[in-house]
Amino acid sequence: MTTVLDKNVHNLAVTGTFDEAKKGSLEVGKFADLTVLSANPLTVAADQLASTASLMTMVGGKIVHETPGWHG
Secondary structure, eight states: OOOHHHHHHHHHHTGGGTOTTTSSSOOTTSOOOEEEESSOTTTSOGGGGGGOOEEEEEETTEEEEEOTTOOO
16 A cells, blocks of 8 residues: 555655656666665654664765664
């Protein structure tokens, strides 16, 4: 089941940029832009969402942020 939050996340990440041919999934030929979070923003309690942190971020297939000691 797709929730409103799922749709909003997709809209912000993909369709808001009008670049669905290069974004939206991890496939050969698409940008490797992704982040690893400390909690799942779709399931974490609302009062814990603000404390969710980025553990690792990749842009164009290159790591641009990495929290020391995270286990990936």
